[in-house]
Amino acid sequence: MSRRRHVAPGDGPRSAEVNAPADAAPAGAAPRRRRRRGAIVGGVAGAVVIGAGAVLVLGGFGRGAEPDPAASGPGATATVTRQTLVERSTVKGVLGYGEAVVQGHQGAGGDGGGGGGTVTWLPGVGDVVDRGGVLFKVDEHPTVLLLGSLPMYRDLGVDAEGDDVRQxxxxxxxxGYTGFTVDAKFTAATAKAVEKWQKDRGLEKTGSVGPADVLVVPGPVRVDALKVRVGAPAAAEILTTTGVDRAISVDLDLADRDLAVEGGAVSVALPGGGSADGVITAVGSPKIVKDESGMPGASDTTVVPVTVTLADGTEADAGSVKVTFVADERPDVLTVPVAALLALAEGGYGVEVVEGGSTRIVAVTTGLFADGNVEVTGDLAEGDVVGMPS
Known part of the structure; x- marks a missing residue:
């Protein structure tokens, strides 16, 4: 006996047969057996599910057979629709100012020696430092913020050449300093401009610049946390900074790395309710997050840090958020509700197509499942009516 069953949304194939109700004989009359309407599928007389709710119909052609109104068709229907089907994946994130970056000392007293000295001044947490601002002081020597992409890795003076000179x-x-040509050559004119800059900052006029004098970052920074106090030895970790714009930090599992593409659109469920659009602005390199739970069998995990920026004008408090990424997308495909699928006894899936007063089972190939719908291909067309569980 062949058997077909409806698939519940989100549960995959599962049994959902409902036995057809038995007919009761009139009161006082001798009971009599009524024959159910038979069906032939694929040229074989036997059992087939007819109607939503997966009603089991028994074959039984013969003289005196009477039609059963209860088995006339599905109790509910849906329409085959052509649409873009999108699968989404939602992960937790934190709304703040983006990933914190450690900033430290690269030498004392401007000698670029790579350590030593005492921290004599620190900014406040939450302070914003822009181009030309002081990030911290060691032995009263300020480290000044410059904007760019190339770290200050050497001393620059007359006759030096390179992209770091141009920067x-x-x-x-x-x-606002002038009198030199912006190019890749450090000339005497450049040195004079450096001396003016140093004089304005109350520094010794050397005409050269080293790693202890400046820190190069992509843009203005916000002081996120202080790693040391004033009076502590200068170290490689003095404070941490973030960007100045509100951003969301997400640690994606390494297996989900493909979800994050710079410039990609996401939706964000905000703290306290509401939602907003966001854009992926940075995708970092994989990093290991150590497990500190102490639970048996726990292990470190590898994640990919992702930064999401909210649309301009979005008002939201800092806190936990949920970020929804697009995992997969199928444009312009035929879809039916997942509940319309029938698990066929011979394997695979089908749907019950309703045509006028009759129905037929059509085998389909499934594709993407998303939002309670499924992509299907087979002998179907947009607008066809299919059976559903009642």
Whole structure:
């Protein structure tokens, strides 16, 4: 006996047969057996599910057979729809100012020696430092913030050449210093501009710049936390900074790395309710997060840090959020509700197509499942009516 069953949404194939109700004989009359309407599928007389709710119909053609109104068709229907089907994945994130970056000392007293000295001044947590601002002081020597992409990795003076020279000259020009050409050559004119800059900052006029004098970052920073106090030895970790714009930090499992593409759109469920649109602005390198739970069998995990920026004008408090990424997308496909699927005894899936007063089982190939619908291909067309559980 062949058997077909409806698939419950989100549960995969499962049995959902409902036995057809037995007919009761009139009161006082001798009971009599009524024959149910038979059906032939694939040229074989036997059992087949007819109607939503997966009603089991028994074959039994013969003289005197009477039609059973209860088995006339599905109790509910749906329409085959053409649409773009989108699968989404939601993960937790934290709304703040983005990933915190450690900033430290690269030498004492401007000698670039790589350590030593005493921290003599620190900014406040939450302070914003822009181009030309002081991030901290060691032995009263300030480390000044410059904007760019190339770290200050060497001393720059007359006759130095390279992209880092151009970057320094671009910053001097942005701060209002003139008298030199912005290019890749550190000339005597560049040195004079550096001396003016140093004089304005109350520093010794050397005409050269080293790693202890400046810190290069992509943009203005916000002081996130202080790692040391004033009076502590200068170290590689003095404070941490973030960006100045509100951002969401998400640690994606390494297996979900493909969900995050810079420039990709996401939706965000905000603290306290409401939602907002966001854009993926940064995807970092994988990092290991140590498990500190102490639970048996616990292990470290590898995650990918992702930064999401909210749309301009979004008002939201800092806190936990849920970020929804697009995991997969199928444009312009035929879909039916998942509940319309029938698990076929011979394997695979089908749907019950309703045509006028009759129905037929059509085998389908399933694709993407999303939002209670499923992509299907087979002998179907947009607008066809299919049976559903009642």
């Amino acid at each position: 320094l000259e671009e910053n001097l020009a942005a701060l």
